[in-house]
Amino acid sequence: MLTEHAGHKLWGRKRHSMITLGLIVVAMQLVLPTQSQAQSPLAIPSAETSGSQKIQFDVASVKQNKSDDKPKSNFLLGPGDVYAPNGGLFSASSTPLIVYIAFAYKLTNNQLQFLRSGLPDWVSSDRFDIQARSEGSPTKDEMRLMMRSLLADRFKLTVHNETRQxxxxxxxxxxxxxxxxxxxxxxxxxxxxxxxxxxxxxxxxxxxxxxxxxxxxxxxxxxxxxxxxxxxxxxxxxxxxxxxxxxxxxxxxxxxxxxxxxxxxxxxxxxxxxxxxxxxxxxxxxxxxxxxxxxxxxxxxxxxxxxxxxxxxxxxxxxxxxxxxxxxxxx
Structure with missing residues (x-):
């Protein structure tokens, strides 16, 4: 179940599966001089550098959802490692695109406006259904890499890092x-x-x-x-x-x-x-x-x-x- 960042309505409530608090998400990562990048919640290998081939779903469907249904997914999309067995299936519906971006880049929840400030409103307001599948039993971080590839393909998403005081x-x-x-x-x-x-x-x-x-x-x-x-x-x-x-x-x-x-x-x-x-x-x-x-x-x-x-x-x-x-x- 998903919750939204302060200042925005929570999409999720107390329900039968575990609720990840503060899923959405701020587009930032604290840079600690004594902490290596690999120890950060954001630090997962990029899809472009993980092996010889880009990691991607075998098949995927992405559709806009204009209903009033609540967002739902078959496993938690937060930055934590809690993960439900899914047999290689990614299934989410009525979910804002910004949530998928947050999942793909393993973003933590500090100040959502830093991500939102440069984005068009529809990234937060328009909702989408994504049904995708991969062979085998991919890990949660491998699912994130597959989502990066999917977002780049369907939404032409490209990003970069900036460090500021x-x-x-x-x-x-x-x-x-x-x-x-x-x-x-x-x-x-x-x-x-x-x-x-x-x-x-x-x-x-x-x-x-x-x-x-x-x-x-x-x-x-x-x-x-x-x-x-x-x-x-x-x-x-x-x-x-x-x-x-x-x-x-x-x-x-x-x-x-x-x-x-x-x-x-x-x-x-x-x-x-x-x-x-x-x-x-x-x-x-x-x-x-x-x-x-x-x-x-x-x-x-x-x-x-x-x-x-x-x-x-x-x-x-x-x-x-x-x-x-x-x-x-x-x-």
């Missing part, structure tokens, strides 16, 4: 070398699958279940899990790095700036974060969350539960810039 929020530890009670190193001996399994008995509006420790059962990306009160949001993940968490914070907290990981924490972590969203937040309005002032604010929860804080700074951000895009060409 911009205002950011630095993610820091509140106390030196100490995390909060709900942010724990992922156990090395813990079995952890990124594969979603169908749960036919689950109610259609239910959030995914959690493990005995309160963390999501599936690893690889943030999802909604049951909260302690109707007016609160509870987000969790297992086996994710701090960079992925940082990239999602601007959308969850409506922060208005990208967040740069400067905690110094390495490895992967399990976490849950529960807070009461402000009533004007797009997440609260789209999911019909009732008003309640009894729970912690987003920043309070970040400090008390995860042991993290935010500090205004400037930093280098690598933007994805669209050079060229055209409306749908014929199949």
């Amino acid at each position: 911009v205002p950011v929020l630095a993610l820091l530890l509140s106390k030196p070398e100490k995390t909060g009670p709900r942010l724990r190193p992922h156990p090395n001996d813990s079995s952890c699958s990124t594969t979603l399994t169908p749960e036919p008995d689950r109610a259609s509006n239910a959030a995914p279940s959690a493990t005995a420790g309160g963390f999501p059962q599936t690893c690889g990306g943030p999802v909604l899990i049951p909260a302690s009160a109707p007016a609160r949001l509870n987000v969790g993940a297992r086996n994710v790095n701090i960079g992925l968490i940082a990239s999602a914070l601007p959308d969850w907290g409506a922060l208005g700036r990208p967040v740069m990981d400067r905690t110094g924490l390495s490895g992967t972590f399990d976490f849950t974060l529960e807070w009461t969203p402000e009533t004007h937040h797009s997440i609260a309005s789209a999911m019909d969350i009732p008003s309640d002032t009894s729970g912690p604010t987003f920043l309070e929860a970040l400090k008390e539960q995860l042991g993290l804080k935010l500090e205004a700074q400037k930093g280098p951000v690598n933007f994805i810039v669209v050079d060229h895009i055209e409306h749908l060409s014929l199949n």
